[in-house]
Amino acid sequence: MKYLIILSLILTGCSAFKPTDNKTSIYLGYGYPWKADNNGSQNLSASIERNGWKVGYTHRDSHTRTPWAKEHPEWPLIPIKRHSVLAVTREAYRYNINKECNLFFDLGLSYTTKISRETSSPISFHENLGAQCGIWRFQFTHDSNAGLVPPNTGSDDFMISFKLWGD
Numbered sequence: 777m778k779y780l781i782i783l784s785l786i787l788t789g790c791s792a793f794k795p796t797d798n799k800t801s802i803y804l805g806y807g808y809p810w811k812a813d814n815n816g817s818q819n820l821s822a823s824i825e826r827n828g829w830k831v832g833y834t835h836r837d838s839h840t841r842t843p844w845a846k847e848h849p850e851w852p853l854i855p856i857k858r859h860s861v862l863a864v865t866r867e868a869y870r871y872n873i874n875k876e877c878n879l880f881f882d883l884g885l886s887y888t889t890k891i892s893r894e895t896s897s898p899i900s901f902h903e904n905l906g907a908q909c910g911i912w913r914f915q916f917t918h919d920s921n922a923g924l925v926p927p928n929t930g931s932d933d934f935m936i937s938f939k940l941w942g943d
Contacts, residue, residue: 800826801942803913807834807935819933825942828867830882830904835860859890861919863902877909886919894931897921911939 807819823832837858865884872878886902888895901922906915913936920930 799943800824802940803937804940805913805935805937807917807933809931809933819935821935821937823937830863830865830867830884832863832865833860834863859888859892861889861902862887863919865902865904877907879907880915881905888919892931894929895919895921896928897925900931906935913937913939 801824803821803823803825805819805821805823807821809819819834819836821832821834823830825831835858863884863886865882867880868883869881870878871880882902882904884902886900888898888900891898899921900919903918904915905918906913908914915935915937917933917935918930921928
């Protein structure tokens with residue numbers, strides 16, 4: 777089932793890539809979680825973007841959240857050391873400040889390889905809010921299952937990325 781979900785997300789994202797459109801970009805990024813109990817964590821990301829669609833892969837290297845686990849023994853969730861997130865998003869809004877800079881908002885779905893207290897289900901909603909200027913992008917990322925499966929505090933990250941290749 778896990779592989780079917782991953783394949784569906786990839787195919788959904790790739791369906792936006794039309795061979796006649798040449799506006800494809802590749803971004804690499806580094807991020808850090810917003811929440812204090814995620815200290816010691818870092819994120820490395822890569823994304824392919826075309827026609828307003830973004831297919832992104834993020835590797836999260838997280839430390840064990842022992843304070844939360846001690847306070848909530850009713851949730852026998854595995855401590856997350858390393859996990860990956862695959863997200864497919866579509867640009868929902870873009871405001872051009874000038875020729876080089878813009879503000880953007882993306883919305884989509886993500887799949888995570890390990891369940892945590894932040895997103896207690898493998899499938900989550902994925903949102904990006906950020907600014908892009910030249911080859912640099914600064915964004916705030918949020919993953920959440922919208923409370924469909926408790927507990928769900930959501931996973932929030934700051935990311936800085938640069939355009940490796942593209943138009």
